[in-house]
Amino acid sequence: MDLSPAPASRGPHRHVRRTVATAAAVICALALVGGCSSAVSSAPETTTRAVAPKVDDTNNNDLQNDYETVIKDVLPSVVQIEAGDSLGSGIVYDSKGHVITNAHVVGSETSFEVTVATGEEPLTAKLVSSYPQQDLAVIKLARVPAGLRPAVFGDSSKVAVGQIVLAMGSPLGLSSSVTQGIVSGIGRTVSESAAGGGTGATIGNMVQTSAAINPGNSGGALVNLDSEVIGIPTLAATDPDLGGSAAPGIGFAIPVSMVRTVADQIISQGKVTDSGRAALDITARTVLDDNYQPSGAAVVEVVKGGPADKAGLQKGDIITKLGSMEITTITSLAEALASERPGEKVVVAYVRNGEPETTRVTLGEI
Known part of the structure; x- marks a missing residue:
């Protein structure tokens, strides 16, 4: 199945009426009790009862308590952001009123209405800076309300497949909503669809989760x-075979390591100066073979003095392999x-004038 991810806000879901259809599920439990007695016997009447084995639900109770504790701890740090006609979510980053969110949530807007968990009227916020290359942005509240609670951020190196996770946000405008799932995969590299309201960024090392992620999350x-x-x-994720409908149970999250790297630079310097993203410093386009199938990335322009230029790549070369x-x-x-780091040396295979060639490139930085 060909899955192509789409942002969980904006796009065709930008004008969502905040109504939800709910269905009530009724579960019927049948208790069976059996007994027998003899009307003609002088023997003492006896009764037998089928008793279900006792189930130890201690672990279930512990898990439920864990869920409730996490929601109580974290949900006050999750806010709802209105950016023009777009609706998304954000996380309180520090006690100074900085809130981190996706770049595709803020879009081209510079001022926002933010609803915090304290339940007061929406607060105004201004854009500090947006970094579309990693689909992250930081905004700042004009006024820091009493009781604003910054979130606690974890360690990306400790994230493992199978961990239970909760996704918190404002899906479809339903603020303070929570869904649950597990970490389904790590280290995913995913490209956003710019046409679907995203930034068009290619993001590496993403966390895949089965927790439901809907527009507004x-x-x-x-x-x-x-x-x-x-x-x-x-x-x-969306499935083209289903007309672009969501593929249930496949969502992606930017890892906290990159979130902190970008947020800290934006807050301290007003912009990202060290992206940690590898680059060749070229402009390229997809080329097709004789059967009209994609066959490589043709170099359209090479930045003078950049990594590709230093390695001898030229305009017209067709890159067919990297590492x-x-x-x-x-x-x-x-x-x-996106899966490489600046400063790493990789072998690039390419075709020049119909002949296959290779060169070793020391990667630069976006």
């Missing part, structure tokens, strides 16, 4: 059972670079 919190934010829900990854499109090239 973008920018919220993916939380572990230690009440720590481990990621920002950003994308929900161990086959390159067939400009998107696959972006995904390959």
Whole structure:
């Protein structure tokens, strides 16, 4: 199945009426009690009863208590953001009123209405800076309300497949909503669809989760059972075979390590100066073979003095492999670079004038 992720806010879901259809499920339990007695016997009457074995629900109660504790700890740090006609979520980052969210939530807006968990009237906020390359942004509240609670951020290196997680945000405008699931995968590289309201960014090392991520969840919190934010829900996969409908149980969150890296730079310097993202410093486009199938990324322009230029790549070269990854499109090239780090040396395979060549490139930084 071909899955292409789409942002969990904006796009065709930008004008959502805040109504929800709910269905009540009724569960009927049947208790069976059997007894027998003899009307003609002088023997003492006896009664037998079928008794269900006792179930130890201690673990279930412990898990429920864990859920309730996490929600009580973290939900006050999750806010709802209105940016023009877009609706998304955010996380209180510090006690100074900085809130981190997705760049595709803020879009081109610079002022916002933020509803915090204290329940007071929406507060105004201004954009500090947006970093579309990683789909992250920081806004700041004009006034810090009493009781504003910054979230606690976890450690990306401790995130493991199978961990129970909760996704918190404002899906479909339903503020302070919580869904649950597990970490389904780590280290995913995913490209957003710009046409679907995203930034078009290719993001590496994302956390895949089965927790439901719906329009409005973008920018919220993916939380572990230690009440720590481990990621920002950003994308929900869509299935082209189903007309672009959501693929249930497949969502992606930006890892907390990148969230903190970007947020700290924006707050201290007003912009991102060290992206941690590898680059070749070229402009490229997808090329097709004789069967009209994608066959590589053709170099359109090389930045003078950049990594590609220093390695001898030229305009017209067709890149077919970077490191161990086959390159067939400009998107696959972006995904390959997203999995690398600046300063690393990789072998790039390319075709020049119909002849295969290779070169070793020391990667630069976006």
